[in-house]
Amino acid sequence: xxxxxxxxxxxxxxxxxxxxxxxxxxxxxxxxxxxxxxxxxxxxxxxxxxxxxxxxxxxxxxxxxxxxxxxxxxxxxxxxxxxxxxxxxxxxxxxxxxxxxxxxxxxxxxxxxxxxxxxxxxxxxxxxxxxxxxxxxxxxxxxxxxxxxxxxxxxxxxxxxxxxxxxxxxxxxxxxxxxxxxxxxxxxxxxxxxxxxxxxxxxxxxxxxxxxxxxxxxxxxxxxxxxxx
Numbered sequence: 214x215x216x217x218x219x220x221x222x223x224x225x226x227x228x229x230x231x232x233x234x235x236x237x238x239x240x241x242x243x244x245x246x247x248x249x250x251x252x253x254x255x256x257x258x259x260x261x262x263x264x265x266x267x268x269x270x271x272x273x274x275x276x277x278x279x280x281x282x283x284x285x286x287x288x289x290x291x292x293x294x295x296x297x298x299x300x301x302x303x304x305x306x307x308x309x310x311x312x313x314x315x316x317x318x319x320x321x322x323x324x325x326x327x328x329x330x331x332x333x334x335x336x337x338x339x340x341x342x343x344x345x346x347x348x349x350x351x352x353x354x355x356x357x358x359x360x361x362x363x364x365x366x367x368x369x370x371x372x373x374x375x376x377x378x379x380x381x382x383x384x385x386x387x388x389x390x391x392x393x394x395x396x397x398x399x400x401x402x403x404x405x406x407x408x409x410x411x412x413x414x415x416x417x418x419x420x421x422x423x424x425x426x427x428x429x430x431x432x433x434x435x436x437x438x439x440x441x442x
Contacts, residue, residue, distance in 0.1 A: 273376035281349035
């Protein structure tokens with residue numbers, strides 16, 4: 214009888230030890246799975262951040278990282294068209310840029326592009342009269358500016374053409390101030406300036422964004438021709 218009790222006690226103790234070992238293994242598994250889940254969450258967050266960063270960079274210019282590229286400008290134009298409000302798009306081309314680039318070298322040419330991009334961005338950011346300005350470089354020495362043709366209350370301006378003329382004058386002023394800096398004196402000597410052409414988007418008579426850019430491009434070449442470039 215006593216031997217049976219001893220055997221039962223020994224058996225019970227063994228089962229308790231096995232149960233304890235099983236519990237420890239279970240807890241270790243749960244802990245490992247928890248660490249794995251946390252690592253997967255962190256890795257997923259990192260991948261999402263990297264994806265978003267790549268998406269952002271794909272819309273930005275390679276020479277002027279704070280400025281949109283052709284893809285980015287195209288997306289903004291699509292958004293403006295979908296918004297159904299009056300706006301204008303301006304094409305800007307640097308006259309005699311190739312002459313300057315060939316004379317001073319490509320690094321100097323890139324510096325000129327950066328300086329023009331910064332002048333446009335900072336100038337339109339400071340402006341109290343021109344609303345919703347978005348600037349971009351769509352390739353080479355061609356820049357684009359998109360502006361709202363509306364008041365702060367959202368109503369269309371009474372004369373979109375007059376407002377577009379004001380944007381034209383303002384842009385030429387920004388470029389003139391930039392080219393008057395000492396580092397660009399030779400650019401002036403080489404006849405560097407800009408030609409600007411604009412197109413008005415009227416939501417009552419909508420056109421495709423490509424057609425809008427083509428209209429602005431034609432107007433820009435008219436301006437270039439009038440300057441004898």
